[in-house]
Each structure stands twice: as structure tokens, then as C-alpha cells.
Amino acid sequence: MALLLELDNVSVHYQKIAAVRGITIGVGEGEIVTLIGANGAGKTTTLRAISGLERPSAGEIRLRGQRINGMAPERIAELGIAHVPEGRRVFPYMTVRENLEMGAFLRKSGTELRNDYEDVFTRFPRLKEREKQLAGTLSGGEQQMLAMGRALMSKPKVILMDEPSLGLSPIMCREIARIIRRLHEEGRTIVLVEQNARLALALAQKAYVMETGRIALEGPAAELRENDEVQRTYLGITTAS
Amino acid sequence: MDSATLIQTLLNSVVASSIYALVAVGLALAFGVMKMANFAHGEFFMVGAYCVYVLYGLLGLPFPLAVVLAVPIVALLGLLTERFIFRPTRRNVLAGFMATAGLAFVLQVAAGRIWGVGIAKGVPTPYAGTAEIGDANLGWQRLIIIPCAFAMLLALRYFLYRTKFGKALRACAQDPEIAALQGIRINRMTALAMALAGASAGLAGALMAPILPVTPYIGHGVVLIAFIVVIVGGMASIEGAIIAAVLLGFIHTFVTTLADNLIATMVGVVFMAVTLILRPKGIMGRERA
Numbered sequence: 356m357a358l359l360l361e362l363d364n365v366s367v368h369y370q371k372i373a374a375v376r377g378i379t380i381g382v383g384e385g386e387i388v389t390l391i392g393a394n395g396a397g398k399t400t401t402l403r404a405i406s407g408l409e410r411p412s413a414g415e416i417r418l419r420g421q422r423i424n425g426m427a428p429e430r431i432a433e434l435g436i437a438h439v440p441e442g443r444r445v446f447p448y449m450t451v452r453e454n455l456e457m458g459a460f461l462r463k464s465g466t467e468l469r470n471d472y473e474d475v476f477t478r479f480p481r482l483k484e485r486e487k488q489l490a491g492t493l494s495g496g497e498q499q500m501l502a503m504g505r506a507l508m509s510k511p512k513v514i515l516m517d518e519p520s521l522g523l524s525p526i527m528c529r530e531i532a533r534i535i536r537r538l539h540e541e542g543r544t545i546v547l548v549e550q551n552a553r554l555a556l557a558l559a560q561k562a563y564v565m566e567t568g569r570i571a572l573e574g575p576a577a578e579l580r581e582n583d584e585v586q587r588t589y590l591g592i593t594t595a596s
Numbered sequence: 597m598d599s600a601t602l603i604q605t606l607l608n609s610v611v612a613s614s615i616y617a618l619v620a621v622g623l624a625l626a627f628g629v630m631k632m633a634n635f636a637h638g639e640f641f642m643v644g645a646y647c648v649y650v651l652y653g654l655l656g657l658p659f660p661l662a663v664v665l666a667v668p669i670v671a672l673l674g675l676l677t678e679r680f681i682f683r684p685t686r687r688n689v690l691a692g693f694m695a696t697a698g699l700a701f702v703l704q705v706a707a708g709r710i711w712g713v714g715i716a717k718g719v720p721t722p723y724a725g726t727a728e729i730g731d732a733n734l735g736w737q738r739l740i741i742i743p744c745a746f747a748m749l750l751a752l753r754y755f756l757y758r759t760k761f762g763k764a765l766r767a768c769a770q771d772p773e774i775a776a777l778q779g780i781r782i783n784r785m786t787a788l789a790m791a792l793a794g795a796s797a798g799l800a801g802a803l804m805a806p807i808l809p810v811t812p813y814i815g816h817g818v819v820l821i822a823f824i825v826v827i828v829g830g831m832a833s834i835e836g837a838i839i840a841a842v843l844l845g846f847i848h849t850f851v852t853t854l855a856d857n858l859i860a861t862m863v864g865v866v867f868m869a870v871t872l873i874l875r876p877k878g879i880m881g882r883e884r885a
């Protein structure tokens with residue numbers, strides 16, 4: 356499968372501290388690739404490097420073979436990478452509708468764009484009901500949907516999602532999982548960062564386990580689910596031996 | 597206070613509120629997007645006043661044309677301030693403070709060098725007549741400020757809430773990093789915010805030129821009140837700034853009429869202190885644009 360997004364030996368430093376140390380990741384077209392790992396492993400930093408919010412100190416990031424590291428975030432957005440950030444980060448004093456409009460900032464208005472608003476509203480009917488409500492007053496789950504909807508409005512080639520299940524009720528987590536699965540069925544490419552390894556490994560085809568800035572394990576998600584180490588550390592399963 | 601004085605003072609309060617709102621809105625907008633206070637904002641007002649002095653007072657252009665020309669001229673000054681002062685010092689609050697305070701000084705000295713200091717330059721009054729409202733007489737020169745300020749504020753509101761770039765500007769004020777992820781260019785938006793700040797402060801200065809003695813230091817008093825207004829209103833809040841401008845406009849005008857200008861300024865500061873004790877983040881208490 357041709358790789359849509361590649362990270363080649365990427366390192367990211369915050370001043371002198373290395374948060375990501377030479378990681379190599381490949382994301383194929385139409386795949387869900389997940390990055391799991393403990394707090395502070397460098398997952399968010401990795402996504403921020405892909406979307407241009409951090410500059411890698413070494414290595415290369417390529418989208419369809421084109422080097423994108425060093426580009427400004429707005430330029431990378433233009434090339435088709437959408438980022439659903441950690442903590443949702445909707446624009447709190449803008450309405451639901453305006454938040455979606457910001458997602459579509461780079462697009463020309465027209466029938467296609469109007470259809471995409473309709474698409475987001477059928478995907479997330481709750482957002483339709485709250486179209487005029489200020490985003491800051493939405494519940495956590497609704498804000499997550501809005502952050503996803505905002506990303507979809509840019510018509511992205513790759514969607515980066517940083518802990519979409521964080522702080523949500525089990526029911527809402529299942530809802531988010533259902534939405535991600537549906538996006539996959541439509542052929543979208545997703546990089547999913549999760550603390551909830553069980554959820555992530557159930558959704559993804561390929562998985563990377565990060566430990567203190569490095570890739571400790573990688574492989575098909577189905578295989579990692581069966582891995583003893585992963586079961587013990589991330590799935591909380593103690594294998595009788 | 598007899599009824600004539602009361603009506604007169606009320607109308608003067610509306611005029612003062614209009615000017616405060618024009619000046620403060622730009623300050624709040626720029627602060628919202630850049631999180632930096634522009635200490636040269638009062639000088640935008642001053643340059644607006646000098647535009648009218650030069651174009652209308654010296655060159656003899658019609659007054660309305662001089663006012664209309666002052667707006668883009670000061671907007672351009674705002675744009676240049678963003679490009680050459682705020683942008684290079686974005687990462688360093690202290691450097692930004694020094695640089696804008698320095699710019700204020702430079703603009704004052706420049707105006708003084710070119711047109712002289714000290715002498716209060718009178719701009720001839722273009723609309724000398726007065727309107728009789730009840731028993732009160734109010735100069736047309738002051739009254740025209742009210743619709744002009746309203747038009748500007750409504751246009752600004754329309755821009756911020758109804759147009760794509762206005763919304764993008766608000767998005768930048770609320771979360772610049774996330775705005776960048778949507779493809780919005782932060783530098784363009786800060787430049788836009790500063791142009792709008794210049795335009796509104798410049799308009800206020802231009803409208804006040806025939807009323808106030810035009811000097812290089814005319815911005816001082818205005819910017820002091822504008823800062824109080826913006827702090828009371830909640831720093832980055834446009835609506836907060838307008839509400840606070842109206843409150844301060846009335847307080848300042850009434851106290852000036854009953855006592856004097858110095859006491860009015862003191863009362864304004866006390867009002868700010870009390871507001872901040874009751875609502876530490878200002879009336880609107882949030883960073884929004």
C-alpha cells in the first residue's frame with residue numbers, strides 16, 4: 356500500500372529536552388493508525404509536529420512523498436491535514452456553526468461546501484440542534500463532535516485525532532468509536548492517539564506503542580492486542596503463568 | 597442642575613461615550629488578537645487629529661473629506677506598527693511594551709518637530725451652529741460625532757460577526773494556535789486587527805480635532821481613559837469595551853460638569869478599582885473578540 360503520510364526518524368525537542376526521539380511511522384491511504392502509550396510518551400508532540408505546531412529537530416515528515424516539516428501550520432492545513440486537538444479546543448465564544456465555518460476557512464463556498472455542512476449535521480445531529488449555541492457551553496462529548504466536525508469541514512486527506520475519548524462517559528466513548536469506524540468505512544485516513552488502548556486497538560489496523568519518545572512496539576493492531584507486554588501494561592490484563 | 601444643563605450634560609455624555617468607545621474598541625481588539633497592550637494607541641488618536649488639522653485646517657479640503665481620509669491614513673499607521681513593532685517582539689512582552697511606549701514618544705516628538713509643540717492649534721469649526729434641544733444648546737460639531745461613531749461601531753460589528761475574515765479574526769483572538777490549524781494566517785489577522793484599531797482611533801481623533809486643542813500630547817488623556825474602559829470591560833471584549841465606554845462616558849461627563857476634569861479622572865480610576873474588586877476579570881470577564 357502506498358504510504359500517504361510518513362514520519363522518518365523524527366525527533367522533537369522542547370528546548371533541550373527530547374520529547375520525541377527518532378520515530379518512524381507509516382500511514383497508508385484509508386488506514387487507521389493508532390499511537391498508544393503512557394502519559395508523557397510523546398504522542399501529542401508527534402501529532403503537533405505533523406501539523407506544524409512544533410518543528411522537528413531532526414528527521415522528515417512527508418505527505419504523499421512531499422516534505423512538509425518546516426512548513427507553517429496554515430500551509431500544512433492547506434495540503435490536507437486536519438488536527439482534532441487534545442482537549443477539543445473548540446472556539447468557545449463562537450457558535451457551533453461558526454466553528455464549522457472556521458474548519459472550512461480555506462474552502463470556496465458553493466454546493467459542495469453546503470453539502471458538507473449537511474453531511475456534518477447528519478453525522479452529528481446534536482450539532483444541528485445546537486447550531487446557534489456558543490461552543491463553550493456545549494458538553495464535553497458535544498465539543499468533541501464539534502472538533503471532529505470542524506476537522507471534516509476542511510475536507511482533509513488525513514485526520515489527526517488526539518485522545519477523542521478523553522473524559523467522556525462510556526456511552527459517549529462508544530459513540531465516538533462508532534463515528535471513527537464509520538469514517539474508516541468511508542475510506543478516510545486517520546491517525547488516532549489514545550490513552551484508551553482497548554478502544555484504539557479495536558479501531559485501528561496498525562498500531563505503534565510509544566515509550567518516552569520512542570517506538571517500543573509496532574505491528575498490526577490485531578497482533579498487538581495479543582501481545583503479553585501490551586496486555587499487561589496497556590490493557591490491564593494479567594496473564595496467568 | 598437645571599433641565600437645560602441636564603440635557604446638555606446627557607448629550608455630552610453620549611458624545612464622550614462615543615469617542616471612548618471608538619478609541620477603546622481598537623485597543624481591546626488589538627489586545628484580544630495579540631495579547632499585547634499598545635501604548636501608542638493614544639498617538640493613533642493624535643495622528644487622526646493632525647490629519648484633519650493638515651488636510652482641512654492647512655490645505656483647506658472639506659472637513660468630511662479630511663475625516664474620511666484620516667481613517668485609512670491611521671489604519672496604515674496601525675498596519676505598520678504591527679509589522680515593524682508587534683511582530684518582531686511577539687515573543688517578548690517587555691520588548692513589546694518598550695517598543696510601543698517608544699513609538700508613542702517618537703510620534704509625539706515627530707508631530708512636535710513638524711508642527712510645533714505647546715501652541716494649541718485651533719482647527720476652525722466647520723459646523724458652527726448649535727442645535728436647540730429643549731432649553732439646551734449643543735454644538736453641531738459635537739452632535740455629528742454620535743452618528744459617525746455609531747456607523748463605525750456598527751460596521752466593525754458587522755465585519756467581526758458576519759464576514760469570513762471577521763470571524764477568523766475572532767477565532768485568532770480565542771485560540772491562535774487552533775486558528776492556524778484551520779489555515780488562518782495569524783500574521784494577517786494581527787495586521788488586520790491593528791489596521792482596524794488605527795482606523796477607529798484615527799476616526800475619533802479626526803472627529804475631535806475641531807473640538808480639542810490639537811497638540812502632540814492630545815493622546816494622553818484619551819488613552820488613559822481608553823485603558824480604564826478596556827480594563828473595566830474585560831480586556832479583550834469588544835462588547836465589554838462598549839458597555840464600559842458608555843458608563844465611563846456618563847460618569848466622566850457628569851463629574852466634570854459638577855466638579856472638574858481632574859476629579860472626574862480620579863472617579864474614573866476609582867470606578868475601575870471597584871469594578872475589578874467586584875469582577876476581577878472586568879464586566880464581560882472573558883477574552884473574546
Ligand SMILES: Nc1ncnc2c1ncn2[C@@H]1O[C@H](COP(=O)(O)OP(=O)(O)OP(=O)(O)O)[C@@H](O)[C@H]1O
Nearest residue numbers: 369372374392393394395396397398399400401550
Ligand atoms: N510545551 C512543552 N514544553 C516543554 N515540554 C513539553 C511541552 N509539551 C510537552 N512537553 C514534554 O514532552 C513530553 C511528551 O509530551 P506529550 O504531550 O507529547 O505526551 P503525551 O504522550 O501526549 O502524553 P498524554 O498522554 O499525557 O497526553 C513530556 O515529557 C512533556 O512534559
Ligand SMILES: [Mg+2]
Nearest residue numbers: 398399400441
Ligand atoms: Mg497528549
